[in-house]
Amino acid sequence: MQVGVNQYLCLHGAVAEKNIxxxxxxxxxxxxxxxxxxxxxxxxxxxxxxxxRRVSALKREYIDANRQLIPVPLAKLVPLLESPSQSLxxxxxxxxxxxxxCASTFLSRxxxxxxxxxxxxxxxxxLDAANAKRLQWRSQTTRLDFSHLPxxxxxxLRKHAAGSEKLLIKPINSVNNIVPELLQTSGQGKALMMFxxxxxxxxxxxxxGEGGRHVTRAMFDLLRCDFEHLANLSLSAMLHMTDLNxxxxxxxxxxxxxxxxxxxxxxxxxxxxxxxxxxxxxxxxTLAAANRFLGLGISAEQIEDIVKSxxxxxxxxxxxxxxxxxxxxxTYRKLEDFYGDDLENTLNWMVRRNPGTxxxxxxxxxxx
Numbered sequence: 001m002q003v004g005v006n007q008y009l010c011l012h013g014a015v016a017e018k019n020i021x022x023x024x025x026x027x028x029x030x031x032x033x034x035x036x037x038x039x040x041x042x043x044x045x046x047x048x049x050x051x052x053r054r055v056s057a058l059k060r061e062y063i064d065a066n067r068q069l070i071p072v073p074l075a076k077l078v079p080l081l082e083s084p085s086q087s088l089x090x091x092x093x094x095x096x097x098x099x100x101x102c103a104s105t106f107l108s109r110x111x112x113x114x115x116x117x118x119x120x121x122x123x124x125x126x127l128d129a130a131n132a133k134r135l136q137w138r139s140q141t142t143r144l145d146f147s148h149l150p151x152x153x154x155x156x157l158r159k160h161a162a163g164s165e166k167l168l169i170k171p172i173n174s175v176n177n178i179v180p181e182l183l184q185t186s187g188q189g190k191a192l193m194m195f196x197x198x199x200x201x202x203x204x205x206x207x208x209g210e211g212g213r214h215v216t217r218a219m220f221d222l223l224r225c226d227f228e229h230l231a232n233l234s235l236s237a238m239l240h241m242t243d244l245n246x247x248x249x250x251x252x253x254x255x256x257x258x259x260x261x262x263x264x265x266x267x268x269x270x271x272x273x274x275x276x277x278x279x280x281x282x283x284x285x286t287l288a289a290a291n292r293f294l295g296l297g298i299s300a301e302q303i304e305d306i307v308k309s310x311x312x313x314x315x316x317x318x319x320x321x322x323x324x325x326x327x328x329x330x331t332y333r334k335l336e337d338f339y340g341d342d343l344e345n346t347l348n349w350m351v352r353r354n355p356g357t358x359x360x361x362x363x364x365x366x367x368x
Contacts, residue, residue, distance in 0.1 A: 021072055021076050024044045024070060024072055025077070025080065025156065025159075026159060027159070028049060028159050028160050028162065029046060029047065029048060030044040030045065030046055030047070030070070031044065031045045031046075031047045031052065031058065031123075031160070032044055032123075032125050032153065032156035032157060033045035033058070033060065033069060033123075033124055033125065034069075034124040034125055034128055035074075035125055035128040035129070035132070035149065035153075036071065037128075037132070037135075037137065039071065040073065040074045040075075040139055040140065040141045040142070041071035041072055041073050041074060042071070042072050042074065042077060042125070042152075042156070043069040043070065043071045043072075044069065044070045044071075044072065045060060045063070045067060045069055045070075046067060046068075046070070047063060049118075049160075049162075051063050051064075052118075052120065052160060053112055053118070053119070055121065056105050056109075056121060056122075057105075057121050057122035057172070058120060058121060058122055058123050058124060059122070059124070073141070074139060074141060074142050074144065075141055075142050077152060077156075078142050078143075078144065080152065080155050080156075081144075081148060081151060081152055081155070091158075091161070091164075091166070091167070092186040092187045092188050092189030093154060093157070093158065093161075093166075093167040093168070093169050093186050093189050094166060094167070094168045094169070094189050094190055094191065094294040094295070094296065095168070095169050095170070095171070095182065095183075095186075095189065095190075095191035095192070096108050096168065096169070096170040096191070096192050096194060097171065097173075097175070097176055097179060097191055097192065097193045097194070097258070097261070097271075098170070098173055098193065098194035098195065098276075099173055099176075099193075099194065099195045099196065099201075099251065099254035099255060099257075099258055100173040100201070100219065100250075100254065101196060101200070101201055101204040101205060102194045102195055102196035102200075102201070102275075102276030103194065103196075103276035103277075103279050103280055104170055104194045104276070105121060105170065106279065106280075106323070107170075107192075107194065107274075107279055107286075107287075107290065108121050108168060108170040109121075110283075110287055110306050111168055111287070111290065111291065111294075111296060111298065112168070113296075113298050113302055113306075115162075115163075115165065116165060116166065116296065116297055116298050116302070117161075117165055117166045117167075117168050117296045117297070117298065118160055118161045118162065118165050118166075118167055118168065119168045119169075119170060120157060120160060120167070120168070120169045120170070121170045122170065122171060122172040123153070123157060123169065123171065125153045125156065125157070126150075126153050126157075126169070126171045126172070126175050126178075126182075127171070127172050127174055127175055128149065128153075129146070129149035129150045129152075129153050129175075129178060129181075130171075130174060130175045130176075130177050130178045131174075131222070132145075132146035132149050133146045133147075133149075133177060133178055133181075134177065134222070134225040134226070137149075147181070150178050150181040150182050150185055151181075151185040154182065154185055154186060157169065166294075166295070166296050166297065168294065168296065173219065173254060174219060174222045174223065176226075176254070176257050176258065176261065177223075177225075177226045177257070179191070179261045179265075180261075180264070183265065183270060183271075190269075190270055190271065190272075190293060190294050190295065191265070191270065191271045191272075191294075192271070192272055192273070192274050192290060192293070192294065192367065193258045193261060193262055193271055193272070193273050193274070193363070193365075194273075194274045194275075194276050195254075195255060195258055195273065195274075195275060195276065195361070195363060196275065196276045196277065197275075197277075197359060197360040197361065198248060198251055198252075198347060198350065198359040198360070199343075199347065199359065200276075200277065201247070201248075201251040202244065202247050202248060202251070202343065202346070202347070203332045203335050203336070205247045206247075206335050206339070207328075207331055207332070207335060213243045213246075213247070216243075216246055216247050216250050217243075217246055219250055220246050220249065220250045220253075223250060223253050223254065223257075224253070226253075226257065227253060230253075242346075244339075244342060244343070244346040245346065245349070248346055248347070248349075248350045249350075252350065252354060252357055255357075255361050255363070258273070258363060259361075259363050259364060262363055262364040262365050263364050265365075266364045266365025267365075271365060272293055272365045272366065272367040273363035273364060273365050273366050273367065274286070274290065274366075274367045274368070275363075275366075278368055280325060282368070283307050284303065284304070284307045285368060286367075286368055287303050287306060287307065288300070288303050289367050289368045290367065291303060293367055310322075347359060
């Protein structure tokens with residue numbers, strides 16, 4: 001059930017609707033949660049700062065599945081885009097883009113430091129902006145189209161960095177198709193592009209069981225829209241691809257997309273690549289380098305504390321659990337034993353089908 005602006009007014013007394021909308025836009029207690037394409041409304045989720053920092057992804061079910069959304073018509077948000085005072089370069093957001101399953105959530109948690117940097121993990125509204133581009137969406141109620149939504153999303157998210165804090169956004173990997181739009185809108189903001197190798201991506205997916213395989217098929221269905229030669233891939237062709245084929249094809253396409261962005265932005269020192277295993281194996285060096293490159297302002301003492309604290313060992317995805325490199329390695333060994341030759345055959349299949357593909361890629365603009 002959702003509560004509209006009119007019902008919200010009734011619940012909170014005789015307050016002007018304009019003030020209510022302004023409060024939703026400007027108060028950090030309301031997250032611009034998603035864009036509803038059917039109603040052409042941005043739906044806001046009541047939240048508090050601790051909830052945003054706690055969850056691994058900004059999904060309502062992780063915060064409170066029963067919490068009501070407050071929709072605001074897109075037409076009421078158009079002035080936000082038209083106002084000359086609404087710009088981002090004075091304190092531009094930073095980004096952690098990634099190719100999935102490569103420790104990006106872990107990095108964003110480590111760099112979330114009270115009073116210095118606030119991290120937003122996987123805002124749905126950015127995925128909506130990415131999908132709007134894939135759909136070439138145009139509004140029926142305003143003059144806006146898909147090209148306006150990345151900026152609108154960033155303007156609505158920037159309030160979550162308090163005072164002099166930096167805002168660090170880690171979108172979901174399916175947002176990589178709008179990397180240029182996000183960097184252009186953010187002005188001088190910098191970004192990392194995290195990635196992993198083929199074997200780690202494959203094993204990380206398989207470790208997640210049936211749910212992981214389902215997620216990768218859904219990711220592939222979105223990502224193929226970004227590649228002209230795959231946009232019209234038939235359902236029959238997809239059904240004849242094994243789960244392992246889908247997983248590695250998704251990995252390869254994401255690596256290609258990531259490298260294209262890096263070739264465009266790393267020469268200008270706007271984006272750097274980061275192999276996720278370096279963060280796991282060498283956390284202090286990698287965190288310090290990420291902090292410097294992104295210009296977050298986290299002190300050396302705070303970096304040292306992060307490396308030694310429980311935050312360093314907390315499982316990035318599972319609240320209350322601790323990450324163990326040894327446990328991960330043991331799980332991967334069991335998966336390799338279980339799948340046997342199928343794993344090696346699929347890795348070899350990827351190279352045969354795509355001779356230029358490196359299963360352990362080295363991307364442009366390495367951070368460390």
